[in-house]
Amino acid sequence: MSLFLKALKKSPWVFHVNAGACNNCDIEILDCLTPRFDVERFGIKLVGSIKHADALIISGGVTANILPRVLEIYEQAPKPCLVVAVGSCGCSGGIFRDAYNMVGPIDHYLPVDVFIPGCPPRPEALIAGIVKALGKL
Amino acid sequence: MAKVIPTGPFHPILEEPEFFKFHVDGETITKIDIRIGYSHRGIELLSEDKTWDQVPFLVERICGICSYSHPYGYCLAVERLANCEIPDRAKYIRAIVAELERLHSHLLWMGLAGHFIGYNTVFMWVWKWRELVLDALELTTGNRNHYANIKPGGVRRDIEDYMIPKLEKWIDELEPKCEMLIKVVMDDPVLHARLKGVGVLTKQEAIDYCALGPTARASGVAIDARADHPFDAYPLLDWKVISLPDGDVFAKAAVRLLENLESIKIIRQAIKKLKPGPIVNEIKEVPVGEAIGLYEAPRGETFHYIRSDGSNMPIRHKVRAPSYMNILTNELSCVGADLADGGLITAAHDPCYSCTERLSAVNDSIPENVLNSKEIARLSREKTKSIAEKFQLESNVTTDKK
Numbered sequence: 001m002s003l004f005l006k007a008l009k010k011s012p013w014v015f016h017v018n019a020g021a022c023n024n025c026d027i028e029i030l031d032c033l034t035p036r037f038d039v040e041r042f043g044i045k046l047v048g049s050i051k052h053a054d055a056l057i058i059s060g061g062v063t064a065n066i067l068p069r070v071l072e073i074y075e076q077a078p079k080p081c082l083v084v085a086v087g088s089c090g091c092s093g094g095i096f097r098d099a100y101n102m103v104g105p106i107d108h109y110l111p112v113d114v115f116i117p118g119c120p121p122r123p124e125a126l127i128a129g130i131v132k133a134l135g136k137l
Numbered sequence: 138m139a140k141v142i143p144t145g146p147f148h149p150i151l152e153e154p155e156f157f158k159f160h161v162d163g164e165t166i167t168k169i170d171i172r173i174g175y176s177h178r179g180i181e182l183l184s185e186d187k188t189w190d191q192v193p194f195l196v197e198r199i200c201g202i203c204s205y206s207h208p209y210g211y212c213l214a215v216e217r218l219a220n221c222e223i224p225d226r227a228k229y230i231r232a233i234v235a236e237l238e239r240l241h242s243h244l245l246w247m248g249l250a251g252h253f254i255g256y257n258t259v260f261m262w263v264w265k266w267r268e269l270v271l272d273a274l275e276l277t278t279g280n281r282n283h284y285a286n287i288k289p290g291g292v293r294r295d296i297e298d299y300m301i302p303k304l305e306k307w308i309d310e311l312e313p314k315c316e317m318l319i320k321v322v323m324d325d326p327v328l329h330a331r332l333k334g335v336g337v338l339t340k341q342e343a344i345d346y347c348a349l350g351p352t353a354r355a356s357g358v359a360i361d362a363r364a365d366h367p368f369d370a371y372p373l374l375d376w377k378v379i380s381l382p383d384g385d386v387f388a389k390a391a392v393r394l395l396e397n398l399e400s401i402k403i404i405r406q407a408i409k410k411l412k413p414g415p416i417v418n419e420i421k422e423v424p425v426g427e428a429i430g431l432y433e434a435p436r437g438e439t440f441h442y443i444r445s446d447g448s449n450m451p452i453r454h455k456v457r458a459p460s461y462m463n464i465l466t467n468e469l470s471c472v473g474a475d476l477a478d479g480g481l482i483t484a485a486h487d488p489c490y491s492c493t494e495r496l497s498a499v500n501d502s503i504p505e506n507v508l509n510s511k512e513i514a515r516l517s518r519e520k521t522k523s524i525a526e527k528f529q530l531e532s533n534v535t536t537d538k539k
Contacts, residue, residue: 017147017154018152018153018154018176019154020154020175020176020177020178020491021176021201021491022198022199022200022201022204022491023152023153023200023201023202023489023491024198024201024202024204024282024283025201026152026153026201027152027201027202027245027282028281028282030152030264031264031268034248034260034261034264034265034268035261035262035264035265036265036268048148050147060176061178063175063176063177063178065174065175065176065177066146066154066175066176069146069147069154069175073147094198095183095194095195095198096178096179096180096183096198098183099178099179099180099182099183100179100182101177101178101179102178102179119198119283120201120281120282120283122281
């Protein structure tokens with residue numbers, strides 16, 4: 001394993017994108033950082049720019065308006081970039097699947113490494129998902 | 138010289154995709170452009186092919202934080218249309234879950250506001266206490282968020298006897314924390330200096346811009362759908378509408394903190410008043426007609442309008458979330474503030490963009506308004522062509538002269 005990947009696995013930084021979610025997955029992601037779950041003790045950190053991130057967390061089925069922005073963000077990400085789809089909407093489109101403004105779940109456009117289903121997934125499930133994603137490296 | 142600072146749609150201080158253009162003169166904001174619509178999902182149309190009982194599952198996914206408010210507003214509308222009186226036990230269960238949701242929403246906002254101004258301790262503490270509320274919600278409804286507990290005519294899930302001691306214990310644990318939080322915010326000289334007089338929305342402005350919820354109540358407009366349009370258990374309980382006159386970010390924080398205590402008071406009373414009985418009064422048929430439901434969400438009044446043609450689905454369902462009115466007040470409260478306060482002021486009324494998202498339609502038949510890259514390229518080529526033709530004409534003219 002290269003030194004780079006070793007360092008990445010030690011402390012993965014994540015960037016979070018809301019691609020038309022209802023907010024709830026995003027709050028649960030934020031909840032992971034707070035005292036009860038506190039993922040920062042494992043070196044997992046939410047960062048403010050995709051250019052610093054090792055993993056991209058995408059919640060929500062993708063709306064037509066947000067898709068070009070999400071693709072642009074993925075282009076800017078340093079590779080390898082893990083992509084994690086969070087929530088029922090992120091995995092399959094969920095209850096909004098048939099809406100006129102949804103262009104389909106994110107795995108139609110980006111290579112998704114891990115799907116975390118649930119509406120919203122519990123913080124424990126989120127942590128387990130990120131750990132599984134790291135196992136793929 | 139005026140400059141424009143674009144913020145968003147994905148920006149570290151914004152949880153959701155939205156876009157602000159701050160026009161600044163030096164450090165002072167002179168104008169703000171708000172652009173929303175990134176999360177528009179088309180919920181109103183989706184709702185029209187769901188049955189009356191399926192719609193609550195859809196509308197609670199409008200927003201993850203108000204996921205009891207939207208179905209509550211919808212159920213009030215359906216019950217009014219079907220002329221249905223819900224059982225007493227269901228009323229109190231609704232009040233308990235609704236107030237727990239208000240607690241969780243206000244605590245969440247308080248934490249984020251602390252995070253914005255650099256008080257990360259407040260963020261961590263408040264979110265730790267918020268877990269107690271989420272535990273209570275999980276116990277009573279079965280899920281941390283998206284409770285799926287409400288249906289037209291009553292509630293889906295009863296609060297069993299064994300839950301009540303746990304619920305009371307968590308509420309007892311939470312109350313001193315909320316009181317402590319009030320003291321922390323009200324007595325901190327740094328917070329006073331930082332938040333007082335920032336982003337002021339006067340009473341008249343709040344009325345003119347139809348501000349709702351804590352945003353309006355912090356500006357001295359004491360409106361609250363629970364008191365103004367009483368429904369279910371609220372007229373039977375003892376509580377009061379909190380209102381402060383200042384209209385700045387400090388007042389908005391203080392209103393929410395004081396409302397936390399009112400919510401705890403309501404939950405305590407509702408638990409005491411729970412009497413054994415049915416929890417749902419099934420609605421067999423929804424007659425032809427239309428109705429509105431008004432519910433006070435943590436952010437303000439949620440408005441649901443439904444129209445029925447007597448079938449098993451609504452033929453029109455209109456939703457207006459409170460942030461739709463509150464986001465516009467940014468235009469007033471941001472102007473004149475420092476750029477450093479811009480993020481705080483836009484977050485101070487607890488905006489919820491997934492609630493608000495509208496579709497803006499551009500009429501294709503007026504091409505001079507919007508040009509895409511193809512059209513710009515076409516215009517450019519046409520100009521070259523016309524210049525080339527002119528040259529040819531001139532050269533022709535010159536050749537003619539020769």
